[in-house]
Amino acid sequence: MDRQQFRGIASLRIKALLNFLIVLLLLLGCENGLTQAGNQSEPTSSRMQIRGKISIKGSGPHTYLCLSTDSGIDYRLTGELKDMIWSRYQQEKMMLEGVLSKKALGPGAPAEFTVHKIMTPDPK
Numbered sequence: 546m547d548r549q550q551f552r553g554i555a556s557l558r559i560k561a562l563l564n565f566l567i568v569l570l571l572l573l574g575c576e577n578g579l580t581q582a583g584n585q586s587e588p589t590s591s592r593m594q595i596r597g598k599i600s601i602k603g604s605g606p607h608t609y610l611c612l613s614t615d616s617g618i619d620y621r622l623t624g625e626l627k628d629m630i631w632s633r634y635q636q637e638k639m640m641l642e643g644v645l646s647k648k649a650l651g652p653g654a655p656a657e658f659t660v661h662k663i664m665t666p667d668p669k
Contacts, residue, residue, distance in 0.1 A: 595620060595658060596640040599630060603653075611655065612641065620645075620658040627660060640664035 597614040599622075610622040610631050622630060623646060630639075642664055647657035 592642055592644055592661065594640055594642045594664060596638070598636065598638050599634045600636060601631070612639070612658065619655040621655045622660055623657050624659040624661065626663060630660065630663070634663075634666065637666050639666050 595612060595614060597612045597618075597620075600611050600613060601608050602611040602619070603609050610627055612620045612622055614620075622641070624643065630641075641658070641660050642662040643658050643660040645656060646659040649656040
């Protein structure tokens with residue numbers, strides 16, 4: 546076997562191994578994606594309170610009502626009280642009570658918080 550044939554066979558084996566690894570990674574990625582997606586949609590049932598500044602984020606037509614905490618965590622606000630908060634409390638610091646209805650998916654897709662009660666506009 547000459548040097549050129551050896552290189553050709555070695556190249557084919559490397560390509561086959563790389564293809565196998567890519568398929569394996571894709572399968573593992575899809576499996577993790579499915580389990581994460583299942584966990585993402587599960588709402589938590591315990592009520593919690595969050596405090597932060599109310600603002601509108603995103604670009605039209607994809608704007609959403611957001612509460613940003615001092616630690617830099619954003620919550621997309623949902624629920625029956627959302628419209629009232631949108632119209633009355635923009636740029637104010639508030640404390641809200643509700644349920645974390647969806648976990649954050651990443652940048653641009655913050656956690657969703659269903660507001661059940663407006664505690665108070667924060668005096669600070």
